[in-house]
Amino acid sequence: DVCSSDLAKVALAGCAMQIVQEGMAVFLDTGTTTLALAQRLTSFANLKVVTNSLDIAQLLTHQSDNQVLVTPGDVRRNDNALIGPHTLEFARQFHYDIAFMAIGGIDLEMGLMDYEESEALLRRALVKHCVRSVILADDGKFGHRTFINTLPFSAISTLVTNRALSDEFATRMEHDDVDVLHP
Numbered sequence: 001d002v003c004s005s006d007l008a009k010v011a012l013a014g015c016a017m018q019i020v021q022e023g024m025a026v027f028l029d030t031g032t033t034t035l036a037l038a039q040r041l042t043s044f045a046n047l048k049v050v051t052n053s054l055d056i057a058q059l060l061t062h063q064s065d066n067q068v069l070v071t072p073g074d075v076r077r078n079d080n081a082l083i084g085p086h087t088l089e090f091a092r093q094f095h096y097d098i099a100f101m102a103i104g105g106i107d108l109e110m111g112l113m114d115y116e117e118s119e120a121l122l123r124r125a126l127v128k129h130c131v132r133s134v135i136l137a138d139d140g141k142f143g144h145r146t147f148i149n150t151l152p153f154s155a156i157s158t159l160v161t162n163r164a165l166s167d168e169f170a171t172r173m174e175h176d177d178v179d180v181l182h183p
């Protein structure tokens with residue numbers, strides 16, 4: 001159901017926005033959930049936003065006064081993401097207050113997972129270059145196993161989702177010291 005999925009993304013974007021403060025340097029990677037967050041970040045005026053999403057860059061440039069830096073890279077046609085070695089090298093130059101990242105799937109045993117290596121490599125680099133690493137994931141991502149093991153839960157500081165986690169996932173996040181935020 002597209003409608004409930006969109007509402008979930010809007011709800012969790014509103015929740016994620018609450019940890020952002022004026023003057024922060026943030027990275028927003030590509031995804032419909034990070035795009036929903038970017039929409040909320042238009043209410044800020046003094047952020048430094050680095051992104052590998054042409055859609056997010058355009059949105060923030062046209063609808064806010066935030067400073068927007070776009071990574072170089074190869075354009076992935078299906079979602080206007082910039083990917084590849086140039087993207088990684090550029091992203092590693094900076095230190096972010098918060099790196100907001102989407103994810104392909106969240107599996108209890110495997111951890112955080114992605115469909116493509118380029119996304120996994122970027123997320124692995126970002127968690128080493130930020131104060132707070134935040135995964136944005138609607139409830140449809142939980143219990144979903146994809147192709148690539150991207151990160152263990154312990155590698156991230158915060159998980160933002162649209163509703164309370166199941167007991168199994170809640171226990172696992174607590175065990176790995178991951179803060180969980182939801183509306």
